Amino acid sequence: MAKENLLRKQWYCPSFLPSLQQFSVRPCGVLRVIDRDRRSEYAFGMRVQIHADSRGLRAGLIETPHGACATPAFMPVATQGTVKGLLPSQLREAGIEIVLANAFHLSLRPGVERISSLGGLHKFMGWDGPILTDSGGYQVFSLAGDAGPAPSTPTPSAPSDEPLVVRPSERAGREDPLRKRPHGRTANAGVQVTEEGVQFRSPVDGASVEFTPARVIAIQRSLGVDLLMPLDQPVAWPCAPEATRDAMERTLRWAALARKEPLAEGQALFGIVQGGFDPGLRRESAARTAALDFAGYAIGGLCLGEPRETRRAALAAAIAALPEDRPRYAMGVGHPADILDAIALGVDLFDCVLPTRNGRNGWAFTDGGIVRIRNASHAGDSAPLEPGCPCPACSRFSRAYLRHLFHAEEMLGPSLVSIHNCTWYARFFAATRDAIRAGSFEAFREGRMRVWGSS
């Protein structure tokens, strides 16, 4: 414990934070270093090097004890300790560098002690790269029916007839535990929110469970993950101002408690900005969360059915109040148009179930838009899903074969399209980083928006 506290003190010691005058300029002159390489100062934990241009566009590197990820970065969702349908080696080959798992689900099944006794989550799931875990705040409040709109509400930036729509119960790391309800429990699952935390009945076995700010940190500490999230309370869209402020204030009080908890060596704790859809509250939440001095900042409670402009305004307000030198993570933001919006505002990390969920449904992301592989038009098509894509689905198989797999209900079909979609997301983010570094992001964004939505 003493060692952990010492490490925390080192990690957060203000004297290590670079002043504005210490920013250096890269030879290309386009990007400046916000956070200098602090290898000498920090012998442990997350190190961040972020470069930003005058418009706030950012490209960087987050280094953890389990390796690095270039930012902006996309995290496929491994809710249950697996990115559905992909081997860890296939994730690597797809170009994925970091994944998101879910502390809520894993703590209920198979249990933190089981995973810890088997060597921690990295070893358990066979992924040796960085892992970020969501705390479970969203899932708990989903159990209560408090977070998110009715499942039919479409994400505004996606045409309503496409499964690009991220239903709130299926958002990143937030696949609805109520879809499997072996004990026939009702939607509120006995959820009770108190100042101490949240009590609810486990959707796995009906047991009474309590999540407190300290416990969710302890769970993630035992899992041995790299980036941790505190317990938070999101609100639904729409939400009354008083309820939004109540949830925001509670999230802040819980954040302060979480911040006091010890971390394992090498772990980094993010704060979560809430504040609903009111830019003023978002700004206040961000400023007060930043005052607690977290290693990075997540912006939660978005993509719940709100209009795109509302989402963009909430994100912009939050980001304006966050420190430049810490990573920013837009939780559950995964539609390509929303990703481009958020990157333009200065977001570094993203997660979403879209690549794998759409993959399982036979919807493939391509540079030309969504390809529905089940369609009859592909029945005799010998072309790959996407020419030039290096993934196994595109380099070895035809559209006709992939369509056949789906119609024959062969499990290889969903797996191959999921691999392709993860590869597409990794390549999309790599192209975005290249465009930012080259100073051509606006042209890049314009071109992509012609496919994925109006700007």
Ligand SMILES: [Zn+2]
């Ligand atoms: Zn492919």
